[in-house]
Amino acid sequence: MSGVAVGVFVFLFLLVTVLGFAAARWRRVASLDTLDEWGLGGRGFGTFIAWFLIGGDIYTAYTFIAVPATLYAGSVVGFFAVPYTIVVYPLIFLFLPRLWSVSHRHGYVTPADFVAGRYDSKPLALAVAVTGILATMPYIALQLVGMQVVLEVMGLGTNSDNWLVKDLPLFLAFAVLAAYTYASGLRAPALIAFVKDTLIYLVIIVAVIYLPSQVGGWDNVFAAATDSFAAFNGDNADAIASGAVPGKGAIPPPAAHWAYATLALGSALALFMYPHSITGVLSTRSRKVIRQNAALLPAYSFLLGLLALLGFVAIAAGVKVENAQQSVPQLFEQEFPPWFAGVAYAAIVIGALVPAAIMSIAAANLWTRNVYRAFIKPDATPKQEATQSKVISLVVKFGALLFVLALPNKFAINLQLLGGVWILQTLPAIVVGLYTRWLHRWALLAGWAVGFAYGTWLAYGVEVPGDPGSHFGGPLVVFPGTDTKVYIALVAFIANLVVAVGLTLLFRAFKVDPGVDQTLATDYTVEAGDPGVAPELDPHQPAHA
8 A cells, every 4th residue: 555645545535525515505506405406406507517527427437447457358349438439429419409408398307207298108207217227226336346446456455354444445435425415416526527537637648648658658568468469369279269268359350340339339329328428418508518518528539549548558567467447557556656646546436426426316316206206206396306316316325335345346247237238228218209209108118128128138148258157248149140249238229129110000000099298399499598498497387388
């Protein structure tokens, strides 16, 4: 343990703690006791704040741990995260302004609110809400996994059998997070995102300039990675040929091209289906802010590409770790001066706090609006809704904490694989629903159920290489009728669409009641300040009186 590194880390952590509690007075209003204020920051964030908030929301601590770790481990499709974040922004430029408009017009707080209003279907809205909560929980747990990795490399709790020594730093960090999220709501991660993203940019830019110079330059970095993978493949040729062990490489071979492409496309389609991503978007003050951010956020993709290459730098630097997720923190420990290593550790841990806060808020809002208010207390006041969300946000955080402490990290990673499969099944109801109501509400529900169940079954059947009989071994499956591996989520999504379209034709032929659409065509293009669109709407009053 380096006293200097730990000291710098603690100082920066305390700084963001102060900011988290101070956020309750930032952009101050009379009360935070509504979901618009506590859960969406007053729906008033401009381009500058939203850029930090949405970027901090999407690029999580686990991203900064896992992406270079996949390259360090020699995954031939490990670089897919970079093109997928490039693909996603044109998509959100198209459909998220429409979601913002209709949500602003009707006071919708969650994507399930929109589904309930569009399709007049509480069961379909409940399916979207439950899927969002289930997909978000392991995502929060993975932020904890990222924090654990950094704390282990720092020397806090390493190789200790005493839980008080081993897990107390992690528990304290999340207790602080829970406290200031409860007090300040979405304003806390929005304010902390300034510090988080500044530190991340600083650390990555310094790393990609300084670290290669310490290991012989970029030529040596790529040569070392290539030689390392070639040596592994040569030593394990028989096991690789039998499929017991995956081969390593920097560029996907032809057999993996579809795997790479479908991982990128499927992940891009799923990213803004996650409730925390939509929460960040709905907190903005106008459609224009969303479009401007869709144009500006690719700067993070550039950062991510540089970050991914640190996996190769770790190989060139001779970093040896059993857990690939420790490769980048260990690289920082080995190559940076202690004071800057402390800055780097703080950047990653703070990078976990921002998305974890937004995720817990988003999950709590789903519970409050689409379970508690929809089925338990329909006459809940705005203050009761806000209180319910605050309490549930605590439950969600500590549930994820106990999950990580009680079970091996592999379970969190496996569930996150399922999270991507599950959340993509909500796309027809949300995105297609923004453009047309042709799909029938019961057909959408049936399609969701088929995609959800089929995707889970496919993921369950994937074995971990070298471990026969195991389950949830990866995100890829052989596409039916071919020998080509593709992303499981897309296969399930295709099944979802086939069922939804087929049953829609059937239900429309038999004139099954499609429900009453509570939205108007003009609702999808309104801007803040337009007639009838107040800065904040009372969610308990109908938009069209």
